[in-house]
Amino acid sequence: MIVVNYLAAGALFCIGLYAVLSRRNLIKIVMGLSLMESSTYLLLISLAYRDRSTAPVLVGPPGGRSPAGLAHGNVADPVLQNFCLTAIVIGVAVTAVFLSVAVRISQHYRTLDADRVRALRG
Amino acid sequence: MSAASGRAAEPRHRPWLAMILVVALGAGLAVALIGLPREHAALPAIARRALVVALPRWHITEPVNEVVYGTRGFDTFGETFLLLAAVVSVVLLTRRREHRAGGGGEEEAGRREERAIDPDCSVADRWEQLARLAERDEGTGTHLPRTPDAERLGQPGPERAQAMSVVVRTAARTAAPVLALAGVYLAAWGYSPGGGFPAGAVMLGVVILLYAGFGRARVEHLVRQSRVEVLELAGAAAIVAIALLGLVLRGSVSSNFLPLARDPQTILSGGVLQAFSGSELIEVSTGLIIAVFALLDMRHDWASDEEQER
Numbered sequence: 001m002i003v004v005n006y007l008a009a010g011a012l013f014c015i016g017l018y019a020v021l022s023r024r025n026l027i028k029i030v031m032g033l034s035l036m037e038s039s040t041y042l043l044l045i046s047l048a049y050r051d052r053s054t055a056p057v058l059v060g061p062p063g064g065r066s067p068a069g070l071a072h073g074n075v076a077d078p079v080l081q082n083f084c085l086t087a088i089v090i091g092v093a094v095t096a097v098f099l100s101v102a103v104r105i106s107q108h109y110r111t112l113d114a115d116r117v118r119a120l121r122g
Numbered sequence: 123m124s125a126a127s128g129r130a131a132e133p134r135h136r137p138w139l140a141m142i143l144v145v146a147l148g149a150g151l152a153v154a155l156i157g158l159p160r161e162h163a164a165l166p167a168i169a170r171r172a173l174v175v176a177l178p179r180w181h182i183t184e185p186v187n188e189v190v191y192g193t194r195g196f197d198t199f200g201e202t203f204l205l206l207a208a209v210v211s212v213v214l215l216t217r218r219r220e221h222r223a224g225g226g227g228e229e230e231a232g233r234r235e236e237r238a239i240d241p242d243c244s245v246a247d248r249w250e251q252l253a254r255l256a257e258r259d260e261g262t263g264t265h266l267p268r269t270p271d272a273e274r275l276g277q278p279g280p281e282r283a284q285a286m287s288v289v290v291r292t293a294a295r296t297a298a299p300v301l302a303l304a305g306v307y308l309a310a311w312g313y314s315p316g317g318g319f320p321a322g323a324v325m326l327g328v329v330i331l332l333y334a335g336f337g338r339a340r341v342e343h344l345v346r347q348s349r350v351e352v353l354e355l356a357g358a359a360a361i362v363a364i365a366l367l368g369l370v371l372r373g374s375v376s377s378n379f380l381p382l383a384r385d386p387q388t389i390l391s392g393g394v395l396q397a398f399s400g401s402e403l404i405e406v407s408t409g410l411i412i413a414v415f416a417l418l419d420m421r422h423d424w425a426s427d428e429e430q431e432r
Contacts, residue, residue: 002160002161003155003156003158003160006155006156006158007152007155007156009155010148010151010152010155011148013151014144014145014147014148014151017143017144017147018140018141018144021135021136021139021140021143021144022134022135022136022137022140022141023132023134023135024132024133024134024135025132043155047158047159049161050161050162050163050165051161051162056173056184056185056186056315057183057184057185058173058176058177058183058184058185058386059183059386059387070173072170072173072174075165075173075185077165077166077169078169078172078173078185078186078188078189078315079166079168079169079172079189079193079194080169081186081189081315082186082189082190082194082315082316085186085190085315085316085319085320086190086197086198086201086319088319089201089205089319089406090201090204090205092323092410092413093204093205093208093209093409093413094208096208096209096212096413096414096417097208097211097212097215099417100211100212100215100216100416100417100420101215103216103417103420104215104216104420107420113133114135115133115135
């Protein structure tokens with residue numbers, strides 16, 4: 001039933017995208033982008049899951065198996081967990097850039113309303 | 123106008139159009155997600171390879187670390203420099219106007235221009251005066267005791283934002299060294315998936331805990347940009363050096379050239395992986411500290427207030 005997680009990640013992504021498209025407050029747009037990022041974490045971790053698997057740690061294997069035997073056994077996908085780790089760091093960095101842009105915009109235009117930031121509109 | 127009406131009903135930007143687009147995308151996503159491999163699928167070949175080589179080749183029990191710093195080390199290498207690029211852009215966006223000793227500095231020029239366009243600008247209302255005073259205290263702590271610990275307890279008078287109460291300060295003093303040690307442990311022994319990445323986040327947590335407890339002036343020496351930037355670039359240089367030494371000594375980027383400990387779960391067991399992870403700890407923790415404190419340090423920046431002039 002891991003497909004429920006996939007669909008939840010898709011729904012989370014759509015909620016975030018709706019916030020980005022429909023909101024005018026820049027902070028809420030950044031929050032929408034953060035939601036979209038977290039949906040990718042959920043999807044990556046759910047994709048890594050295998051039925052009745054153990055964590056990809058080769059120590060203290062269950063049921064008297066050796067660590068080397070565990071490597072060939074039923075474990076969660078370590079590559080996708082790696083993707084999730086790197087995605088989190090990228091997400092933090094991107095959010096920091098967006099927030100500093102939002103603060104500068106609010107200082108310059110005295111508003112966080114994206115529709116009132118119209119210096120480029122002729 | 124919009125600020126006043128914004129409280130009643132927040133302005134939206136064509137919600138119906140956004141709804142149509144999102145529902146269409148959501149339907150497409152659902153079809154794609156249902157077609158993805160599920161929990162009974164076999165592991166991909168690269169995942170199986172990481173699990174098999176982690177113990178014999180690298181003497182580590184963490185296949186995730188093997189993937190992060192070994193099999194997909196080049197990917198991590200690129201991501202590290204993406205983080206560095208993001209930190210550089212945050213620093214550029216948040217920097218203050220340069221303060222120069224002589225005339226003609228950006229700050230002085232900005233002030234002159236401000237006075238020319240808006241002569242009333244120096245007449246600030248009470249709230250602005252209070253905010254400016256608090257901002258000045260936060261930075262230098264001019265008329266406050268040098269440390270919040272020097273303030274006598276149980277004094278009447280308004281609570282200042284400089285630091286939190288003695289209870290919180292004592293708790294932060296107790297927790298910070300433990301957390302810092304845990305952060306270094308996560309990277310040094312490589313038992314945690316990702317090593318340097320979560321460890322760097324823990325180190326940022328330690329600094330933010332101290333900032334919340336003791337105020338900006340007390341963590342100044344920890345987060346001074348000129349110092350932390352040098353550390354971050356040293357971490358980045360170490361990562362480049364590790365990758366290049368692997369290429370020179372062993373013929374491929376970030377392959378192992380260090381002696382491995384015989385037993386797993388010791389500090390030397392991962393060889394180059396541990397060195398990479400430790401450098402990543404420096405790079406990630408300092409990068410995140412720079413980004414967070416650059417955001418916290420953003421000051422009032424004068425700009426013409428066109429809406430009010432009209």
